[in-house]
Amino acid sequence: MLRLLLVIFSVIPGAGAVLLGRTVLGSVLLFVGLNLWNLALIGFALWISERAELLGWTGLVLGATASLGSMAWTVALSAPGRQRLLQEVCDRAHRTAMFCFLRDKPGEAAVAVEAGLRANESDVDLLFMRWALARAAGGKGSARGERRRLLAADRDDKWLWEVRREEELRGGGS
Numbered sequence: 001m002l003r004l005l006l007v008i009f010s011v012i013p014g015a016g017a018v019l020l021g022r023t024v025l026g027s028v029l030l031f032v033g034l035n036l037w038n039l040a041l042i043g044f045a046l047w048i049s050e051r052a053e054l055l056g057w058t059g060l061v062l063g064a065t066a067s068l069g070s071m072a073w074t075v076a077l078s079a080p081g082r083q084r085l086l087q088e089v090c091d092r093a094h095r096t097a098m099f100c101f102l103r104d105k106p107g108e109a110a111v112a113v114e115a116g117l118r119a120n121e122s123d124v125d126l127l128f129m130r131w132a133l134a135r136a137a138g139g140k141g142s143a144r145g146e147r148r149r150l151l152a153a154d155r156d157d158k159w160l161w162e163v164r165r166e167e168e169l170r171g172g173g174s
Contacts, residue, residue, distance in 0.1 A: 003075075003078045006019060006020065006074050006078055007071055007074050007075055007078075010067075010070045010071045010073070010074040011067050011070070011071065012030070012033070012034075012067070012070070013029050013030055013032070013033020013034065013036075013037075013063075013066040013067050013069070013070040014026040014027060014028070014029030014030030014031075014033060014070055015030060015070070016070060016071070016073070016074030016077070016078075017029065017070065017073055017074060017077060018030065020074065020077045020078060021121065021122060022077065029066065029069075029070055029073075032066060033063060033066035033067065033070065036059050036062040036063035036066055037059065037063040037066075038059070039055055039056075039058065039059030039062070039063070040055075040056050040057075040058075040059030040060040040063050041056075041059070042055065042056075042059070043055030043056025043057070043058070043059050043060075044056035044060075086119045086120050087120075089115075089116060089119040089120075090116045090119055090120050090123045090125070090126060092116070093112045093113060093115050093116025093117075093119070093126060094112075094113075094116060094123075094125045094126055094129065096108075096109075096112040097109040097110075097112040097113045097116070097126070097129050098129070100112060101129070101132070101133070101136075106133055106136060106137065109129070109133055110130070110133050113126050113129050113130045113133065114130075117130070122153040123153075124150065124153050124154045124156075124158055124159060127146070127149055127150040127153055127154070128150055128154075128159045128162070128163075130146050130149075130150075131143060131146040131147055131149075131150050131163070132166075134146045135166070135170070147163065150163065151163070
């Protein structure tokens, strides 16, 4: 049901992609698509000359193309098979990162975390791991930034208790 609502909402070019986390490209499509629809409205509202009529039809065709493209992109982004594949990539990256971290190989753990975050930039387990790696490396500034990213993505407060406990044990607000 949610997927259907996202597809319907993506008639507004780029809206579905923005809601699915593709904010940059979705916003670009939103900007371009809405301007194309505006071109159609202006062209048909100013139907004084042949040129305005051409602008109206051009805007209509390109705006409709942007909307259809947005809907197709939303369908592709929200496909259950794709979601499963991305989750598998993230789970594999998390397991690899944990294994490397426990074997005292923080560089390899960081590589695994970044590979997983390329698949899903808001995976809270990987964000937690990246925060833990930043804290272990001793970079207070980077750890603070990673903490902010983690807590922003952790909507269910999965790691909140652990973050607070770790900060109490080691001290500091990072």
